[in-house]
Amino acid sequence: MTELILSLDLCDRRQAASIAESCAPYIDAVKVGYPLVLSAGLGIVQDLAGLGLPLIADFKVADIPNTNRLICDAVFSAGFDAVIAHGFVGPDAVRTCVEVAHDRGGAVYVVAEMSHPGAVEFFHGGVAERIATLAVNCRADGIIAPATRPDRIGRLREIVGRRTIYSPGVGTQGGDIDTVAGLVDGVIVGRSIYEAEDPAAEAKLLSRIRR
Ligand code: C5P
Numbered sequence: 001m002t003e004l005i006l007s008l009d010l011c012d013r014r015q016a017a018s019i020a021e022s023c024a025p026y027i028d029a030v031k032v033g034y035p036l037v038l039s040a041g042l043g044i045v046q047d048l049a050g051l052g053l054p055l056i057a058d059f060k061v062a063d064i065p066n067t068n069r070l071i072c073d074a075v076f077s078a079g080f081d082a083v084i085a086h087g088f089v090g091p092d093a094v095r096t097c098v099e100v101a102h103d104r105g106g107a108v109y110v111v112a113e114m115s116h117p118g119a120v121e122f123f124h125g126g127v128a129e130r131i132a133t134l135a136v137n138c139r140a141d142g143i144i145a146p147a148t149r150p151d152r153i154g155r156l157r158e159i160v161g162r163r164t165i166y167s168p169g170v171g172t173q174g175g176d177i178d179t180v181a182g183l184v185d186g187v188i189v190g191r192s193i194y195e196a197e198d199p200a201a202e203a204k205l206l207s208r209i210r211r
Contacts, residue, residue: 165185
């Protein structure tokens with residue numbers, strides 16, 4: 001089954017909670033990042049906990065091992081189930097995230113390649129492949145790969161094998177959900193759902209990938 005993950009990049013706590021609740025029957029997890037946590041506070045995690053869905057902290061953690069440890073400790077103490085980390089910081093920094101996550105029964109997904117046009121500047125030319133390899137070697141639970149470049153997902157799949165691939169970039173960023181759904185374990189969708197006139201109806205429509 002391909003999961004549908006709601007990227008809740010809203011800045012209003014009540015609106016975010018309400019949209020997540022209305023979409024909950026059609027989604028498999030909620031991804032929360034800086035826009036929502038910095039605007040609404042960490043209390044949003046408690047608001048969302050009642051949905052009974054995994055909560056993914058998209059903080060793209062990218063620091064030295066000690067700071068990564070402090071960040072990941074705080075993430076899992078707040079009630080998140082998984083964290084997204086950058087891999088370019090190197091194996092010791094990624095391993096620290098994985099250690100903390102696995103100690104807490106959580107998961108780490110490493111950004112192998114980003115989905116926006118400018119990402120090709122640094123991620124292409126072998127870097128994304130090296131980061132994906134690092135994610136495997138560091139025993140991360142999976143990687144993040146761009147829905148905007150399905151060919152790249154195929155290449156990264158060769159490296160990570162059966163590890164999880166979550167993929168953002170469909171809809172507003174241009175990726176086609178039906179093309180990508182067959183290549184990955186979960187598709188991450190933000191604006192196409194939460195900016196829709198009826199977010200729940202849009203989530204229901206996109207939930208066709210959960211087969
Ligand atoms: O609104 P949209 O569906 O484009 O949201 C995509 C989400 O996934 C955003 O939260 C964005 O920060 C995140 N993301 C991404 N590309 C990556 C990693 C994360 O678009 N490679």
